[in-house]
Amino acid sequence: ILYRARNQIERFFSKLKHFRAVATRYDKRDDNFLASVQLASIRIWLRAYESVT
Known part of the structure; x- marks a missing residue:
């Protein structure tokens, strides 16, 4: 469970870094x-x- 949560957080920060600002x-x-x-x-x-949706 801990690995899954860490993976989601790391993927979120990866997506966040696509925003140049x-x-x-x-x-x-x-x-x-x-x-x-x-x-x-x-x-x-x-x-x-x-x-x-």
Whole structure:
């Protein structure tokens, strides 16, 4: 079970690094960077669940 959870987390971060602003830390301020990560996470989540419905 632990391996499966770790694998999911590693795959998520791999997908997150496809967003250039996140991978290069384009936003230097912490709050802007957190917002970029949140937006990218929402896009990943929406992309994963749009094919389910």
